[in-house]
Amino acid sequence: MPEGTFVIVGASLAGSKAAETLREEGFSGRILLIGEEIERPYERPPLSKxxxxxxxPREKAHVHESDWYDKHDVELRLGVSVTAIDRAGHEVRLSTKEPIGYDKLLLATGASPRRLEVPGSKLQGIHYLRTMADAAKLKQALAPGGRRVVVAGAGWIGLETAAAAREHGNDVTLIEPEPAPLHxxxxxxLGGMFAELHREHGVDLRxxxxxxxxxxxxxxxxxxTSGGAEVPADVVIVGIGVRPxxxxxxxxxxxxxxxxxxxxSLQTSDPDIYAAGDVANAYNPLLGRRIRVEHWANALDGGPAAxxxxxxxxxxxDRIPYFFSDQYDLGMEMSGVASPGEYDEVVYRGDAATREFIAFWLSGGRVVAxxxxxxxxxxxxxxAxxxxxxxxxxxxxxxxxxPLADLA
Incomplete structure (x- = not known):
């Protein structure tokens, strides 16, 4: 069992689960978990759900109880960033100017929202959702109801926040450059199904x-809009993806x-540095290629693997990408990769009209998602x-x- 100092950059779900796993696996050395936010590690799905x-409650999103880190001798440094890595010296430098040596280093730095760089993008009332603080601010903007809300981007975050805005009693317009949500x-x-779902709940989908x-x-x-229309807005939510x-x-x-x-094995080009979660572009031997997965399950599983x-x-x-979403009365789980070009046929089991079904994406007769x-x-x-x-x-x-089990 190696000893020494293991540093984890990113007090995230991936980072905190990595620290937990190190202790469970018997590592007795020093563990430092460093995060820029002042909030202790939390899961992100509740932020849009x-x-x-x-x-x-806010507390339900936290990965561990507040005393877990002290009990397990994990040094949790919050409100601090890592500004540089000295690979030759096996050292990271903090924003406090403090140098910390490491034997192994894990990068769990996550991703940041892509910004809309258009005229007026600095106005107040334009929200991005990534952190607990973002979610608290957005909830305050939506909770009174009766607001005119415009959501830019019909990806998962856009659809979930649009549903939340409607459930809070707001008028919602959803703007998406692709021909269907989640394209x-x-x-x-399936993008068409989500478009129908939101229209049924009163969303003006453009x-x-x-x-x-x-x-x-x-x-x-x-x-x-790019078509020249002006859509009144008291609150804007931008959900156009993230950058690692x-x-x-x-x-x-x-x-x-x-x-x-x-x-x-989630090892970088440096044998003493690893990466997990949203920031890692990992070779997946099951898929036979690299893939960067931004979903909750990848952080949950990737941190312990690293x-x-x-x-x-x-x-x-070699985990299969997994994601879940709840919108209005629709709950779903998805496994695999179903982007256009990854499949040639969609097969349904059950009643798609009543939204109780399983959809399978096939490529060459094989299920890919x-x-x-x-x-x-x-x-x-x-x-399976x-x-x-x-x-x-x-x-x-x-x-x-x-039975599905008979087909695997």
Whole structure:
């Protein structure tokens, strides 16, 4: 068992679960968990779901109880950033100017929202959602109800915040440059279902349009679309994706391309530095290529995997990407990758009209992704189908009388 000092940059879900795993695996050396926020590590899904809807308290999002870190001898440094990595000296430098030596280093620095760089983008009332502080501010803006809310971007964050805004009693307009919501994530077939869902709940959905600018005198009062329309707005939510936080890695000379490049054990080009979570662009041997996954499950699973690799354990991180979402009365889970170009057919099992079904994305007759909508306890079976990589007749996939377990 290696000893010494293990430094984790990023007091995130991935970072905190890595620290937890190090202790569970018997590591007795020094662990420093360093985070820029003043909030102790928390999970991000509640920020656009339960917490934003005021259905869950702030504390429920935290990964550990407040005394967990002291009890497990994990040095939690909050409100502090790492400004540089000295690979040759095995040292990181903090924003406090303090140098800290490391034997192994984990980068769990996450990602930051992409910004809309258009006229008026600095006006008050334009929100981005990434942190607990962002969510608290947005909830305060939405909770009174009766506001005119414009959401830019119909990805997962855009759809979930649009649903929350409607449930708080606001008028909502959703602007998306693609022909369907979630076009890059699930393709037009399922994207169309989400468009219908939001329209049924009163969202004014404007597709094939982008945001050209914002109007207002200090406070945003309107959004200008790429088609020239002016949409009145008291509150704007921008959800157009994120960028991995790779500056530290780049400055340190690590290999970076759409994230920090890591192998199947989450090791970077430096054998003593690892990366996990949103920032890691990892080689996935199951998929046979690199993939950077921005979802909760990747942080939950990737942090522990990196911790074991840092301890010298054999690690093959080949998790199937997994995501879940709740919007109005629709709950769903998704496994796999279903971007346009990744599949050639979508097969449904169940009643898509009543939104109780499983959708399978196939490529060459093999299941590459699956989404269960208001159908539960089938994720393991769907992931087994993806892992098997066996050609399956679409008629058997669609037949509810054929157990999924029999198809893997």
């Amino acid at each position: 339960g917490f934003l809807l005021d259905k869950e 890059a994530a699930v393709g037009p077939e 597709l094939d349009q982008g945001v050209a600018g914002f109007w207002g005198a200090g406070q945003v009062s309107a959004v200008v 936080n790779t500056r530290l890695a780049e400055d340190a000379g690590l290999e970076v391309s759409d994230g920090v490049l890591v192998d199947q 911790a074991r690799a840092m301890l010298g354990r054999p690690v093959v991180y 699956g989404m269960n909508v208001n159908v539960w306890d089938v994720t393991d079976e769907i992931q 189908l993806i892992r098997s990589s066996r050609p399956i007749a679409p008629a058997r996939l669609a037949d509810p009388n054929t």
